[in-house]
Amino acid sequence: MAVSTYYIKARPPIVLYGIGAVLAVLGAGLLVASGANGWGVLAFVGGVLLLGVGVLCASVAYFSARKLQVSVALDDRGYSIRDRAGSHTGKWSEVTKVTQGPGRLTFHNRDGSGFALYDTGRQSEQLDALAADISDRLDRDRGYGGTLVQED
Known part of the structure; x- marks a missing residue:
């Protein structure tokens, strides 16, 4: 991919x-x-x-x-997120799940840490596409589904 x-x-x-x-x-x-x-x-x-x-x-x-723009790059091995504070990278093998709530995606890691991506621009279609892509990449990495959980 x-x-x-x-x-x-x-x-x-x-x-x-x-x-x-x-x-x-x-x-x-x-x-x-x-x-x-x-x-x-x-x-x-x-x-x-x-x-x-x-x-x-x-x-x-x-x-x-x-x-204030954030760029998120996804590949088969992991992700790279760049924002005004710097860069955050990780591997799919470190991610236990990704949850999606209104205007945000939250990554949960094996070590108990996590971080959230917030969409302050109200571009929900783009955030939904990003969430679907992350879910597909987690599926490919692990070979199972159900990694994206909807929050209210």
Whole structure:
């Protein structure tokens, strides 16, 4: 079976985008109005500052959403998960079960440890496809089914 890669994206920070857009429009409007009406340097500087803060807010929103993306790569031997904190790898032989709840997949390992993948972007179809792929790979590794348990 080939390597499968899934990307779980964080929900974009819509509020921060909105604040950035409003500040940028206000700043641009103040720049135009100050130039057209001769309001002076103070209004011009205020417009530049508002426009700059608006662009900065939108940039922070964009880059924070990209940084919160998680990639999950699955192959026949195991998995590799990369997020902002680093990388987590494991072998299918170490996984006892994988449970799925609303917006999350939880890996349970033989040594009692575990970790969860959360889907903050509400992409349930993608999380369901990832869960099905994990279940198939566990089946192939062990030769049995029933490794994915639905939680409420």
